[in-house]
Amino acid sequence: MYWQKNAKNITKYVSAFVLALALLLGTSNAASAVGKNAKGPDVYAIQSMLKSLGSYSGKINGYYNASTVKGVKYFQKSHGLPVTGSVDARTYQSILYAYSSLKLPKVRQGG
Structure with missing residues (x-):
């Protein structure tokens, strides 16, 4: 039961990340x-990403x-961005x- 709940959460986060990545790559500068x-x-x-980030x-x-x-x-103010309330390329x-820093596993360097 615990594993199923975690798998559902992982699937939700991975789906949101994949969607976000697709949007980023599909968006012109x-x-x-x-x-x-x-x-x-x-x-x-x-x-979804903002909610995960608090x-x-x-x-x-x-x-x-x-x-x-x-x-x-709130995100813009917290991250030193111009506070407009709109998501421009820099804010996105x-x-x-x-979000990636929060959700992706950390890779250890060295041996």
Whole structure:
């Protein structure tokens, strides 16, 4: 039972990471910001990552609403980014890096 619960959590995190990575690789450098009233899988991934990082306490629903703006602003302020409430390329890269650092296993160097 314990293993099944952990496997479900791992699957959820891996899925969110894969989606986030796909969005990052599929986005051009000149991508516009994701902000208020946006919706879809990209917003779902952003909400999921921010929630894992402790920057978002709202529902993960794929709608960029006031809770999402608040979470993004909190993340931006905490990481020394311009506080806009929108996810531009720099904010997205910072979220993805922080999420990856949190979720990916650490590799030990040396012997």
